[in-house]
Amino acid sequence: MNNNLLSLLANAQTHEARARQIHGVQLQDIKKDAFLYKIVCAAAIPHWFNRNILRALLPDLQADFSKLYTKLFTLDFVETIPQMQGYRIQEFHRKWILEDLFNKDTEQFLNLSKLAALYFSFSDEPMDRIEWLYHLIITDDQMEATKHFWKIAAKWHSSFFSTEIESLVNTLMEQVDSGRVTGLARGGICFWQGQTALQAKQGDTALQALKIAAQELKKDTELLAETTRTIGKVQQELFHQPDEALENYEQAQELYGIREDWLNKAKTLRITGNLHYSLEQPDRALEYYQQAQVLYQEIGSRVGQARTLEAMGEVLTSSHQYNEALSYYQKAQSLYRKLDSHWYEAQTYRAMSELYTSLNQPELSTAAEQKAQDLELRFQRQWLSEAKNPYNLSDSQYETFKAIFAEPTRTDISWQKVKELLQNPGLRDKMRNRLRKIRSQRDKEMKALSVVTLRHELVYKGYELPF
Numbered sequence: 001m002n003n004n005l006l007s008l009l010a011n012a013q014t015h016e017a018r019a020r021q022i023h024g025v026q027l028q029d030i031k032k033d034a035f036l037y038k039i040v041c042a043a044a045i046p047h048w049f050n051r052n053i054l055r056a057l058l059p060d061l062q063a064d065f066s067k068l069y070t071k072l073f074t075l076d077f078v079e080t081i082p083q084m085q086g087y088r089i090q091e092f093h094r095k096w097i098l099e100d101l102f103n104k105d106t107e108q109f110l111n112l113s114k115l116a117a118l119y120f121s122f123s124d125e126p127m128d129r130i131e132w133l134y135h136l137i138i139t140d141d142q143m144e145a146t147k148h149f150w151k152i153a154a155k156w157h158s159s160f161f162s163t164e165i166e167s168l169v170n171t172l173m174e175q176v177d178s179g180r181v182t183g184l185a186r187g188g189i190c191f192w193q194g195q196t197a198l199q200a201k202q203g204d205t206a207l208q209a210l211k212i213a214a215q216e217l218k219k220d221t222e223l224l225a226e227t228t229r230t231i232g233k234v235q236q237e238l239f240h241q242p243d244e245a246l247e248n249y250e251q252a253q254e255l256y257g258i259r260e261d262w263l264n265k266a267k268t269l270r271i272t273g274n275l276h277y278s279l280e281q282p283d284r285a286l287e288y289y290q291q292a293q294v295l296y297q298e299i300g301s302r303v304g305q306a307r308t309l310e311a312m313g314e315v316l317t318s319s320h321q322y323n324e325a326l327s328y329y330q331k332a333q334s335l336y337r338k339l340d341s342h343w344y345e346a347q348t349y350r351a352m353s354e355l356y357t358s359l360n361q362p363e364l365s366t367a368a369e370q371k372a373q374d375l376e377l378r379f380q381r382q383w384l385s386e387a388k389n390p391y392n393l394s395d396s397q398y399e400t401f402k403a404i405f406a407e408p409t410r411t412d413i414s415w416q417k418v419k420e421l422l423q424n425p426g427l428r429d430k431m432r433n434r435l436r437k438i439r440s441q442r443d444k445e446m447k448a449l450s451v452v453t454l455r456h457e458l459v460y461k462g463y464e465l466p467f
Contacts, residue, residue, distance in 0.1 A: 023077075023096050030075075035063040039072055040089075044097040045112045046120075046131060047171070048086040056119040057112055102180070114139050126156075126164045134171050137189075138180045146185045153192045162199065169193045184223075187216025191227050198230065203238035210234065225255035229268055242279055246272065263304070266295035270308055282315045289315070306335035310348060317355065326355045342382065346375035 031037045042057040043049045051069060058065070072078055077093035080086075089097065102109045113135045120132035129152060136145035149172070156165040172189045175181040181189065191213040197206035210231045217223040232248030235241040249272045256265035273288035289312045296304035309332035316325035329352050336345035349372035356365035400417050 019092060020096060023093055026075075026077075027097065027100065035061070035068055036071060039068045040075070041097060041101050041108070042112055043072060043078070043087075044089050044094045044101070045109075045116050045135070047094075047134075048081055048084070048088045050086045053116075053119060057115045059115075099178070102178075110139060117141075127167075130164070130168045130171050133168070134175065137172060137185055138175055142181075142185050146188050149185075149192075150188055153188075153195075157192075157195065162196075165192065166196050169196050183216060184220060187213045187220075187223065187227075190216065191223070191230070194227075194230060194234070198234055198238070201238060203234060206234045206238065207231065221255050221259050222261065225252050225259065225261070225264065228252040228255060229264075229271070233271075236275055242275060245275060249275070262295050262299050263301060266292045266299070266301070266304055266308075269295065270304070270311065273308075273311060277311070277315055277318075282319050285315050286312060302335050302339055303341075306332045306339070306341075306344065309335070310351070313351065317351070317358075322355050322358050326352060326359075329355065342375045342379035346372040346379065349375065 030040055038058060038061065039054060042054050045057060046053060054069065055065065061068075073087075077090045078087055079090060081088055088094070098109070117132055117135035117139060120128045120135065123129070123132075133145055133149050133152070136142075137149065139145070149168075153165055153168060156168070169189065169192050172181070173193060176186050176189050190209045194206045194210035194213060197203075197209060210227055214224060214227045214231065217227055228248050229252035232245040232252065235248065236245035249268055252268050253265055253272070256262075256268060269288050269292035273285045273292065276282075276288060277285035289308050293305060293308045293312075296302075296308060309328045313325045313328035313332065316322075316328065329348050333345055333348040333352070336348060349368045353365045353368035353372065356362070356368060397420065400420075
């Protein structure tokens with residue numbers, strides 16, 4: 001160790017600073033072997049690598065690949081990934097190698113990123129889709145990558161793929177934090193960072209990310225409207241700031257109107273009505289619900305109409321206007337019947353049953369409650385009968401599936417049966433990352449997590465479930 005390095009290490013204030021000084025010396029030594037430096041840079045581009053990945057990134061390497069690949073593992077910052085047949089460069093070292101390569105040879109950095117994006121583009125595995133977008137987002141296909149990112153994020157968000165979307169956002173935030181992604185792409189990533197933080201009830205993180213998104217997306221009215229509405233949700237749900245939330249909802253309504261996006265404007269009006277109802281302002285709530293109802297009728301959204309009618313019925317019930325409330329619930333029930341939405345129709349019947357009780361009509365109350373129970377049973381039978389086919393479950397697996405679905409807290413189902421169910425090819429693609437986590441827990445925890453996973457990850461197949 002030379003005197004200059006010793007002096008630098010003595011002046012370093014943190015462990016990371018000292019590690020970086022040592023890394024700088026290591027990298028200078030590696031650069032003396034041009035081919036070794038090439039393979040090190042290629043190995044740093046993705047978050048993990050194996051022989052096939054590096055061959056794809058270095059198709060024209062004029063050297064003995066096998067010899068270089070073996071030499072790569074003599075470096076102390078290269079480590080094995082226990083959970084998969086692959087390797088990676090330790091986090092800080094990878095970050096510093098990428099910074100050095102981007103600053104000194106941006107063209108080579110981008111060429112390697114393009115090749116990495118191409119390699120991972122052929123897989124539909126969530127982990128590979130994330131890696132594909134991570135590389136594609138900094139290439140000249142950034143706009144196309146941004147479109148794919150929004151599509152995948154929205155799909156995973158609506159399907160309760162919470163772990164996957166969190167991993168997607170965190171991975172792409174590396175490119176944002178490095179300064180390699182700006183504009184609409186940065187705005188989109190920050191928006192979904194805000195969404196995931198909202199789901200995790202991390203108010204400060206959510207608000208900060210969404211405000212950055214609003215700045216970056218201000219030229220796109222549609223995305224700005226969605227961001228503004230989500231800021232309102234954060235202020236309402238996490239900070240309990242109704243005035244600020246209402247201001248953002250009003251701005252979102254205006255933006256959706258400019259876009260002539262009447263469905264989202266109606267949805268925002270209904271959300272605003274909900275907030276007024278929570279503030280014990282029933283007249284204001286009904287005013288916004290009525291505006292939403294008009295828009296839903298104009299665009300032919302029967303689901304929106306039914307939900308809004310239910311909300312109006314609830315407000316009127318709280319104001320002891322039972323007959324008026326009953327008329328709204330009856331209209332909602334009729335719409336749900338036309339939509340063949342058994343679960344929600346059942347809930348309207350249950351609300352009607354309570355209203356009949358308040359109106360001192362016990363026979364009608366009992367009849368409505370019976371209809372609610374019948375519809376709930378029909379819903380469960382219909383869903384369970386349809387659930388088998390999309391996943392191609394065997395009869396025994398299907399019985400296990402039904403048993404867990406019917407009583408999630410039961411403990412008499414062996415872990416082996418649950419594991420066999422989760423390994424079914426029809427479920428495995430959705431469950432692969434979750435399954436690794438389940439296997440890493442103790443038996444009791446595995447059983448509990450497997451049930452949670454089945455309920456929140458698997459049973460969602462285009463249905464709005466009551467759980």
